[in-house]
Amino acid sequence: MEYFLQQLINSLTLGSIYGLIAIGYTMVYGIIGMINFAHGDVFMIGSFVSLIAMVLLGVGTGAFLPLALLIVLLAAILVTSVYGWTLERVAYRPLRGSFRLAALITALGASIFLQNFVQVSQGAKIKPIQPIIQGGFTFFENGSMVVSFSYLQIFIIIITVILLSIFSYIISKTPLGRSQRACEQDLTMSKLLGINVDRTISITFIIGASLASVAGMMFVLYYGVIDFFIGFLTGIKAFTAAVLGGIGSIPGAVIGGLLIGLIETFWSAYFTIEYKDVAVFGILVIVLIFRPYGILGKPEVEKV
Amino acid sequence: MLIAKNISSYYGNIQALDNISIEVNKGEIVSIIGSNGAGKSTLLMTLCGIVPAKTGSIIFNDTEISTLPTHEIIRMGVSQSPEGRRIFPKLTVYENLLIGDPLKREKDINLEFIFEIFPRLKERINQRGGTLSGGEQQMLSIGRALVSQPSLLLLDEPSLGLAPIIVKQIFETIKRINKENDTTILLVEQNAFGALKLSDRGYVLVNGKVTISGESKQLLENPEIKKAYLEGV
Numbered sequence: 001m002e003y004f005l006q007q008l009i010n011s012l013t014l015g016s017i018y019g020l021i022a023i024g025y026t027m028v029y030g031i032i033g034m035i036n037f038a039h040g041d042v043f044m045i046g047s048f049v050s051l052i053a054m055v056l057l058g059v060g061t062g063a064f065l066p067l068a069l070l071i072v073l074l075a076a077i078l079v080t081s082v083y084g085w086t087l088e089r090v091a092y093r094p095l096r097g098s099f100r101l102a103a104l105i106t107a108l109g110a111s112i113f114l115q116n117f118v119q120v121s122q123g124a125k126i127k128p129i130q131p132i133i134q135g136g137f138t139f140f141e142n143g144s145m146v147v148s149f150s151y152l153q154i155f156i157i158i159i160t161v162i163l164l165s166i167f168s169y170i171i172s173k174t175p176l177g178r179s180q181r182a183c184e185q186d187l188t189m190s191k192l193l194g195i196n197v198d199r200t201i202s203i204t205f206i207i208g209a210s211l212a213s214v215a216g217m218m219f220v221l222y223y224g225v226i227d228f229f230i231g232f233l234t235g236i237k238a239f240t241a242a243v244l245g246g247i248g249s250i251p252g253a254v255i256g257g258l259l260i261g262l263i264e265t266f267w268s269a270y271f272t273i274e275y276k277d278v279a280v281f282g283i284l285v286i287v288l289i290f291r292p293y294g295i296l297g298k299p300e301v302e303k304v
Numbered sequence: 305m306l307i308a309k310n311i312s313s314y315y316g317n318i319q320a321l322d323n324i325s326i327e328v329n330k331g332e333i334v335s336i337i338g339s340n341g342a343g344k345s346t347l348l349m350t351l352c353g354i355v356p357a358k359t360g361s362i363i364f365n366d367t368e369i370s371t372l373p374t375h376e377i378i379r380m381g382v383s384q385s386p387e388g389r390r391i392f393p394k395l396t397v398y399e400n401l402l403i404g405d406p407l408k409r410e411k412d413i414n415l416e417f418i419f420e421i422f423p424r425l426k427e428r429i430n431q432r433g434g435t436l437s438g439g440e441q442q443m444l445s446i447g448r449a450l451v452s453q454p455s456l457l458l459l460d461e462p463s464l465g466l467a468p469i470i471v472k473q474i475f476e477t478i479k480r481i482n483k484e485n486d487t488t489i490l491l492v493e494q495n496a497f498g499a500l501k502l503s504d505r506g507y508v509l510v511n512g513k514v515t516i517s518g519e520s521k522q523l524l525e526n527p528e529i530k531k532a533y534l535e536g537v
Contacts, residue, residue, distance in 0.1 A: 173410075174409075175406055175408065175409060178395075178399060178402055178406065181392075181394075181395060181399075182392055182395070182403045182406070185392045185393065186392060188354060188386075188390075190403075190406075191352075191354060191374040191375055192352060192354070192374065192378065192383075192384050192386060192390075193403055193404060193405075193406055193448070193452075194374075194375045194379045194405075194406055194407070194452065195375055195406045196373075196375045197375070
């Protein structure tokens with residue numbers, strides 16, 4: 001039972017990271033109907049920017065920790081957003097309106113480019129970092145079994161909840177969010193209402209990149225090691241989360257992320273850790289066969 | 305208010321508009337009639353910059369708009385209720401109306417006039433757009449186009465697929481919008497009789513060309529038009 005609870009806490013943390021990345025996939029798919037396969041690498045960029053900011057600020061060496069982490073967070077969001085914006089501007093916009101495969105191939109190309117760019121500029125070796133947020137609450141101990149909620153896990157979950165609240169407020173209540181949802185449903189009509197569609201698409205990429213960069217920062221803190229290749233596997237898992245939740249659905253992406261976190265953690269805990277990725281992708285296959293529109297995605301029902 | 309001169313536009317290699325010139329003056333209702341595929345909807349889309357005009361000029365309130373992106377044209381005070389209504393099925397009626405002025409905050413948007421002319425929309429305010437009947441969707445589409453308080457309203461086949469009694473109501477409402485809200489209207493219709501009765505002037509579009517134009521009253525009397533569009537009505 002204690003073991004189970006502990007795994008639940010762990011899975012929630014991992015699920016937060018996947019959920020934040022999955023939103024980027026699902027939003028971009030929703031608005032321009034393409035899978036941005038470079039999104040995982042945008043997340044990787046976010047983790048590198050965080051790491052660099054941490055080293056520059058000397059985070060963990062006595063500096064005032066919450067403030068330092070806030071600065072790292074903002075730096076990661078800012079720099080990674082620029083990458084997200086540039087990616088759309090340079091790689092995707094010129095091909096908009098071209099055949100669908102073109103966007104897919106470009107996305108893969110952009111992904112390879114970003115990986116190689118980081119490999120060349122930062123080196124291919126893995127980058128370790130000292131644990132920065134240590135300690136935690138212990139709920140109860142029973143002999144050798146301990147259920148604990150580390151401060152780091154609390155930090156990750158709280159940041160995720162705050163970000164998701166801000167994000168859902170923007171999407172549901174602001175003119176920007178309304179434009180975003182209108183563009184998702186009908187680009188031409190959105191133009192006819194005076195929405196600057198290009199700008200809305202740019203903002204979508206910026207929002208997706210921001211959320212992914214925060215996930216990148218969490219990844220650095222949680223695992224303590226990163227390299228230029230982390231975006232691939234983590235990105236594909238977050239993509240799986242988006243498909244599982246129903247691609248195009250934002251709440252679906254969050255739920256999908258949490259479920260993937262749950263599956264991965266519990267598979268590692270009760271079966272074999274070596275096959276955790278197989279478990280995750282096995283789920284993807286099952287979802288695609290039996291419910292290709294995902295948990296919250298619905299086949300369009302529309303009265304004409 | 306709007307002067308389009310010698311505009312031609314293409315879908316791929318197919319010419320949809322051939323050297324069309326039309327004019328809309330402030331306060332008028334102008335109708336464009338013609339059969340399926342005559343280029344009526346393309347004309348409205350060209351005026352809004354969705355379909356590029358290959359030749360000619362479009363001047364709106366003394367500004368050349370044929371080279372501007374759509375959203376800038378719309379922000380100058382043009383608005384369109386397009387063919388097929390194109391409401392947002394997943395947004396509620398209220399959200400569909402709010403998006404009619406995408407730059408404004410919710411509290412700065414005034415829907416009073418729209419609810420006055422379409423009380424039905426107020427009753428259905430929290431329903432999703434996709435669940436409305438055809439007539440209600442048409443009301444929503446026109447209502448949405450009015451939110452930004454355009455000076456020129458473009459209406460594409462508001463009567464399409466609606467029961468005669470609803471068509472009558474919609475036409476009466478269009479008249480009200482023109483009179484009470486001071487909105488100039490360019491109306492595209494297959495329902496030639498209804499459109500000409502409603503409008504001040506009209507143009508007849510055949511295969512992408514304007515063949516006849518004039519005062520609506522005269523057009524209603526014109527034997528050619530009677531034969532081609534009005535017989536049996």
